[in-house]
Amino acid sequence: MKASGVGLGAVILPSILSSQAADAASVSTALWIPPKLSGKVFNLKLSKGSKQIVPGALTNTYSYNGTGFWGPTLFMNKGDNVALNVTNNLTESTTTHWHGMHLPAEMDGGPMQEIKVGKTWSPKFKVMNNAATYWYHPHMHKTTQKQLALGAGGFIFVQDSIEAALALPRTYGVDDIPLALGSRTLSSSNQIGTTTIYGDTMLTNGVANATVSLPAQYVRLRILNMESERVYNLGISDGRSFHVIATDGGLVNKPIAVKRLLMSPGERYEILVDLSNNKVGSALSLKAFNKGLAFGYGGGEPAQAGQFGSLLNNNDFDVLKINVVKPTSKGIATLPTVLTKNAFPTQTQVTNSRTVAITDKGPGTPFTFDGKSYDMGTINQHVKLGATEAWTITNDEIFGHSFHIHDVQFKIVSRSSGAIPVYEQGWKDTFSIQRNEKVTFIAKFDDYSSSEWPFMYHCHMANHEDGGLMGQFLVEA
Ligand SMILES: [Cu+2]
Missing domain, CATH: 2.60.40.420 (Cupredoxins -  blue copper proteins)
Structure with missing residues (x-):
């Protein structure tokens, strides 16, 4: 007899959880799997809602498409031209950023692409990224932390022919x-x-x-x-x-x-x-x-x-x-030995190098890049279209950060603290940088340029970002 598939919401509570379940009364501890959206047109509506997170009063939240907390998972295919319609049904402005995606700056959903209350923003782009897990989230300057904390966000799964040819688990919500x-x-x-x-x-x-x-x-x-x-x-x-x-x-x-x-x-x-x-x-x-x-x-x-x-x-x-x-009928039983063959940019290809410093004026003061707090009217870096650049990020002695840059995926080539962890040896757009550390990555700034619309680089610790640890760069033809 074939083993049947595991139902999406099916949860068997073992005895160790039963007392907890009883305490939680009507609160489900079953992992929630976001609904799936696929195709080439994605409609997202960000609105206020609520969710029973813990026993007692409902928790007020923000979510996309009425999911209560978070949002649907967008399944995109590499090579597709996709269109998105993001409607802001909140009572405050927002933006929606496609984290990790390589696309024109105007479509990026950074602080400049403000979606006012009641308005719909409709970016379009070609999916150029490799198969991997990306995400979307608000990127409104000074309110990113609040909107994210309340639950606004969602996954993007990019699929491509290389990943599709591998025997990997890909039954969404099951394995x-x-x-x-x-x-x-x-x-x-x-x-x-x-x-x-x-x-x-x-x-x-x-x-x-x-x-x-x-x-x-x-x-x-x-x-x-x-x-x-x-x-x-x-x-x-x-x-x-x-x-x-x-x-x-x-x-x-x-x-x-x-x-x-x-x-x-x-x-x-x-x-x-x-x-x-x-x-x-x-x-x-x-x-x-x-x-x-x-x-x-x-x-x-x-x-x-x-x-x-x-x-x-x-x-x-x-x-x-x-x-x-019990296992599913087509479960994956073997680990693939080879997944892909990445061609990362190398030091010999570097056409320009720059250093960006995380700075502060002592404990308790806002973090800044190169002593300057984020200003929407200031372009902090100019990059030439087609350049391969080595960026060295240096950190102060106060605290660790999570550095993120838009537009590109990069390869980390050095960490002053020692070896690069084995799991960081792939395409990255975000990394941890510790106190007094220097991290160098190499990226190619290809395909998209604009004399008007910048991309962002910032700390992804939302409170640091809202506090001004963010800069802008133009990729210019
Ligand atoms: Cu930070």
């Missing part, structure tokens, strides 16, 4: 699971703290104590850190290895075995976890091993309360409980 990780602080009336730096309640796809049933075979987890500041030092509860198959902007050449994966805000990794030797009915978890994180890693601070405190800080905690169920 191919999107995971947006972000803690939130809830007030006594269950309302989200929109200026809070670290949350006390771990939310995975907007669900507290999230639990998922996964089949006993290789499963693919597409993980996004959608925090304000917290980093996740991810691992599996029983200490097993797992394989990284994709970084921010594409497949890696070969699966990379790791036991820990550090993710800072904005980063994505796709991993394969082998559950084929797990007994049906057994349980394990994806866990943040954040106990002992050095100072400078977001959430490594020891305080449990106060401005930089959280119950989750410097602690190990589950981000997803996994119950193993």
